[in-house]
Every structure is written in C-alpha cells, then in structure tokens.
Amino acid sequence: MRPTLLLSTLFAACLACACAQQQATPVPGTCNAQAAQFAVGYIFTDALVDEVRRRSGAKLARVVRPGRAVTMDFSAERVNLEIEAGNRVAKVRCG
Numbered sequence: 001m002r003p004t005l006l007l008s009t010l011f012a013a014c015l016a017c018a019c020a021q022q023q024a025t026p027v028p029g030t031c032n033a034q035a036a037q038f039a040v041g042y043i044f045t046d047a048l049v050d051e052v053r054r055r056s057g058a059k060l061a062r063v064v065r066p067g068r069a070v071t072m073d074f075s076a077e078r079v080n081l082e083i084e085a086g087n088r089v090a091k092v093r094c095g
Contacts, residue, residue: 029077031058031094036079039089044081052092053079 036056042048044063053061058079064070065083074095084090 029059031056031079033094036092044087
C-alpha cells in the first residue's frame with residue numbers, strides 16, 4: 001500500500017471518530033425534541049410541560065397556543081409545545 005493512501009485512510013478514520021464523539025456528547029441544557037415526542041396527542045397540563053422539559057433536556061419550555069403571537073428567536077435551550085384547539089399537544093420542537 002502506498003504511504004499517501006495509508007495516511008489518507010488513517011486521517012479519514014480519525015476524523016470520523018472525532019465527529020462521532022462530538023455528536024455523542026450533548027451540551028447540557030440543549031433541547032432534544034425527539035426525546036419528548038411522547039407528549040404529542042396528550043392533553044396539555046403543567047405537569048406535562050415539566051415532563052417534556054425534563055425529558056428533552058431543555059432549560060426552558062414555551063407553550064404555543066393557536067392564534068397567539070410568539071417571537072421568532074431561536075433558543076437551543078428551549079422546547080416548544082404547540083397546542084391545538086382541543087387543548088392537546090400537536091407538536092414538540094426545539095427553538
């Protein structure tokens with residue numbers, strides 16, 4: 001095997017390992033909406049908001065109701081619960 005090919009292969013392998021390690025260690029307080037998808041379809045309660053925030057790892061939770069204005073700022077530390085007309089959770093997302 002040629003030395004340049006060997007070095008290129010080793011470099012690519014090391015780079016892949018470094019990327020995998022970065023993704024495996026989430027920043028504390030950063031929202032992970034996937035972990036809180038259980039709430040979709042549930043009736044909105046304060047206890048549910050607390051559980052969604054806890055499971056998502058977010059520091060903050062925001063409830064978005066139909067027809068209400070919300071800011072468009074993005075916060076990686078916030079989980080949003082979008083509530084539909086029947087007072088059920090329609091969507092859980094970060095931001």
